[in-house]
Amino acid sequence: MFFHSLKYAFITMLKNKTALIWTLIFPIALGSFMYMAFGNIYEDQALFTEVPVAVVKEKENENFEAMLKELSKEDDEQLLVVNYMEADEAKEALLDEEVVAIINMNEDIDLTIASNSYKATMVETIINEYKKQEKVITDIAKNHPENLAGVIENLADSKNFYTEKNTSDGNQDMMTNYFYAIFAMSCLFGSFGAIEKIGKLQGNVSPLGMRRCLSPNSKMISIVAEFISMITFQTIVQIIALIYFVAIGVDFGNKYPQMIGILFFGSCIGIAFGIIIGSISKLSENTKSGICISVSMVIAGMADLYANGVKDMIEHKAPIINRLNPAALISDSFYALNVYDTNERYFGNMAILGTMTVVLLIVSYLMLRRNKYASV
Amino acid sequence: MGNAIEVKNLVKRYKEILALDHFSLEVAEGEVFGLLGPNGSGKTTTINCILSLLSYDKGEIKIFGKEMKPDSYELKKNIGVVMQNVAVFDELTVYENVDYFCGLYISDKELKKKYVEEAIEFVGLEDYKKFLPKKLSGGLLRRLNIACGIAHKPKLIFFDEPTVAVDPQSRNKILEGIMQLNKEGATIVYTSHYMEEVEQICSKILIMDGGKNVAIGTKEELKKMIKNTETITVDVMNLTQEHIAKIKEIPHVYAVKYADNQLVVNCSGGKHNIVRIIDFFQNNDIAIGRVNAQQPTLNDVFLEITGKELRD
Numbered sequence: 001m002f003f004h005s006l007k008y009a010f011i012t013m014l015k016n017k018t019a020l021i022w023t024l025i026f027p028i029a030l031g032s033f034m035y036m037a038f039g040n041i042y043e044d045q046a047l048f049t050e051v052p053v054a055v056v057k058e059k060e061n062e063n064f065e066a067m068l069k070e071l072s073k074e075d076d077e078q079l080l081v082v083n084y085m086e087a088d089e090a091k092e093a094l095l096d097e098e099v100v101a102i103i104n105m106n107e108d109i110d111l112t113i114a115s116n117s118y119k120a121t122m123v124e125t126i127i128n129e130y131k132k133q134e135k136v137i138t139d140i141a142k143n144h145p146e147n148l149a150g151v152i153e154n155l156a157d158s159k160n161f162y163t164e165k166n167t168s169d170g171n172q173d174m175m176t177n178y179f180y181a182i183f184a185m186s187c188l189f190g191s192f193g194a195i196e197k198i199g200k201l202q203g204n205v206s207p208l209g210m211r212r213c214l215s216p217n218s219k220m221i222s223i224v225a226e227f228i229s230m231i232t233f234q235t236i237v238q239i240i241a242l243i244y245f246v247a248i249g250v251d252f253g254n255k256y257p258q259m260i261g262i263l264f265f266g267s268c269i270g271i272a273f274g275i276i277i278g279s280i281s282k283l284s285e286n287t288k289s290g291i292c293i294s295v296s297m298v299i300a301g302m303a304d305l306y307a308n309g310v311k312d313m314i315e316h317k318a319p320i321i322n323r324l325n326p327a328a329l330i331s332d333s334f335y336a337l338n339v340y341d342t343n344e345r346y347f348g349n350m351a352i353l354g355t356m357t358v359v360l361l362i363v364s365y366l367m368l369r370r371n372k373y374a375s376v
Numbered sequence: 377m378g379n380a381i382e383v384k385n386l387v388k389r390y391k392e393i394l395a396l397d398h399f400s401l402e403v404a405e406g407e408v409f410g411l412l413g414p415n416g417s418g419k420t421t422t423i424n425c426i427l428s429l430l431s432y433d434k435g436e437i438k439i440f441g442k443e444m445k446p447d448s449y450e451l452k453k454n455i456g457v458v459m460q461n462v463a464v465f466d467e468l469t470v471y472e473n474v475d476y477f478c479g480l481y482i483s484d485k486e487l488k489k490k491y492v493e494e495a496i497e498f499v500g501l502e503d504y505k506k507f508l509p510k511k512l513s514g515g516l517l518r519r520l521n522i523a524c525g526i527a528h529k530p531k532l533i534f535f536d537e538p539t540v541a542v543d544p545q546s547r548n549k550i551l552e553g554i555m556q557l558n559k560e561g562a563t564i565v566y567t568s569h570y571m572e573e574v575e576q577i578c579s580k581i582l583i584m585d586g587g588k589n590v591a592i593g594t595k596e597e598l599k600k601m602i603k604n605t606e607t608i609t610v611d612v613m614n615l616t617q618e619h620i621a622k623i624k625e626i627p628h629v630y631a632v633k634y635a636d637n638q639l640v641v642n643c644s645g646g647k648h649n650i651v652r653i654i655d656f657f658q659n660n661d662i663a664i665g666r667v668n669a670q671q672p673t674l675n676d677v678f679l680e681i682t683g684k685e686l687r688d
């Protein structure tokens with residue numbers, strides 16, 4: 001019975017050509033438009049500007065200083081501009097945005113950053129990298145001081161930093177950010193299809209739903225079948241869009257499996273959102289679509305779809321919103337993939353999206369179940 | 377044989393509308409049971425309550441002797457429904473639609489295939505298997521709707537106004553089909569506000585109005601309940617009040633109406649009423665046109681009991 005339902009869930013999905021085309025056209029059209037608008041700027045090799053940091057030296061740390069020196073050497077590969085300051089001065093400089101970060105050298109190396117910009121993230125990555133390697137460096141300094149310079153140079157030259165340097169190209173930042181938001185929006189738009197599909201399961205919404213309610217099977221079977229088909233379809237559409245964007249030259253980095261993971265969980269949350277809205281029996285189909293459009297637009301806007309900087313502002317004022325806004329989580333996951341070396345933040349985001357999906361689905365099932373009994 | 381359906385004291389309210397008011401009903405196995413009532417009388421509501429598609433405020437519903445609930449899957453296996461609104465997938469072809477719904481009941485692939493073919497043949501859509509619903513005419517679409525409801529060979533089938541907006545030819549085909557299903561052993565519940573259809577196929581008829589049971593019986597029984605036994609219509613011009621008063625005095629005549637040059641005479645009992653009326657006109661030297669005598673219809677039954685016309 002399940003496979004029968006699954007089979008027809010896929011068939012009805014694939015045969016609904018209008019929906020099929022629109023789902024695909026939306027991200028591709030919006031992406032192409034963005035690309036054309038930004039294309040020229042993108043072509044220009046905007047200059048990378050070195051990152052100004054304040055260093056507060058409370059305790060000597062030869063190795064660390066050596067590394068800072070290496071990184072701020074004035075050549076093509078210069079990453080940092082180091083300013084040694086007192087703690088108060090440093091704070092002021094950070095507030096005045098003269099520096100992007102304060103590095104505090106005491107027992108440990110502490111970092112204070114003002115905003116979640118690429119530049120700040122880069123400094124953060126450098127410090128983390130250093131901390132990871134610290135023991136190795138200290139050992140070398142003790143036993144083979146003659147090799148130290150080479151090691152530090154290596155560390156500074158390591159590939160990560162170069163990637164940072166590339167992706168830190170200001171204009172490209174902005175454009176790639178838009179593409180992240182487009183994916184977020186596109187995932188959330190999966191909710192439309194879900195509303196229609198779920199309507200066709202409800203006896204009080206459509207004659208078709210009524211007939212299906214009469215079948216001698218649990219509603220759960222149909223819901224799961226529809227969900228699986230929608231997710232598969234939606235994810236594939238997003239992957240096609242991704243391939244298209246990469247083909248026209250948008251640089252998303254190269255962690256494709258993880259990106260597909262984002263698109264999958266993003267599709268899950270979009271569809272689960274549609275399912276729960278679709279399960280509210282009191283609303284008309286139009287109201288439901290209206291809710292989906294407006295919510296998607298608003299939260300994608302909060303994830304920088306229309307203007308850069310909204311997400312950062314929210315991060316400052318109420319970071320919890322960014323942790324719960326699916327659109328922000330989706331675009332942040334792309335960002336995290338390309339900026340961080342580790343996948344912690346990525347997996348954290350995926351876990352939140354996954355949990356939210358499961359919760360939405362459970363609530364929807366309970367609502368749908370109750371609908372069977374409720375008066376229309 | 378037992379009862380296929382038993383409904384006792386069903387009360388259903390939609391907010392302030394009382395759609396069913398202590399409505400009761402029994403359908404014996406093997407019957408073609410007609411539920412007749414004007415628009416809004418509660419036919420669809422009754423069926424939806426019986427099928428547990430709607431919750432109800434009070435009452436008891438049993439199907440094949442067992443209580444019917446939304447998860448009575450064993451009972452549901454034996455039920456087929458052809459709804460008032462066409463319920464098919466627009467994206468699926470005729471064959472796929474029937475296959476989908478049949479597959480919800482029948483897991484065995486071979487058997488399912490056989491049933492699907494039979495259902496399509498039954499409604500005469502063999503030539504349209506690959507058609508999408510939007511390519512079908514209204515009548516053919518209704519037939520597809522029927523095929524989807526009956527493909528799994530249910531023992532109890534509900535037809536909720538399956539002939540609305542269907543041309544007479546398709547309508548007859550549908551009615552014949554229903555009789556055929558009944559012959560093959562299915563119990564049928566048929567709702568309609570077309571009394572002719574109900575008279576034509578139903579072995580038992582329940583007339584309802586305003587959510588209440590108005591009368592129940594075979595069509596002969598129902599007609600015996602009322603005073604009217606014959607309605608005679610005469611096309612005649614320029615009748616005076618005097619004439620009309622005299623016609624009223626003819627034996628067995630109990631009501632006379634004259635409007636638009638048409639005289640309608642209701643008779644109760646007696647034979648040769650029509651002869652007596654024609655005689656009256658001849659004796660008074662009045663030229664008359666068409667004359668027509670009619671047995672009472674269910675409309676007359678409804679009219680007499682409720683004071684309203686069945687159809688507006």
Ligand SMILES: Nc1ncnc2c1ncn2[C@@H]1O[C@H](COP(=O)(O)OP(=O)(O)OP(=O)(O)O)[C@@H](O)[C@H]1O
Pocket residue numbers: 376390393395413414415416417418419420421422460537569
């Ligand atoms: N979903 C609903 N919400 C509110 N009132 C309803 C609803 N469905 C039906 N009603 C009301 O309940 C009463 C019975 O309606 P029902 O549809 O059962 O009639 P019906 O006999 O099937 O009519 P028809 O011949 O038009 O199909 C009507 O007064 C109708 O307006």
Ligand SMILES: [Mg+2]
Pocket residue numbers: 419420421460536537
């Ligand atoms: Mg009805």
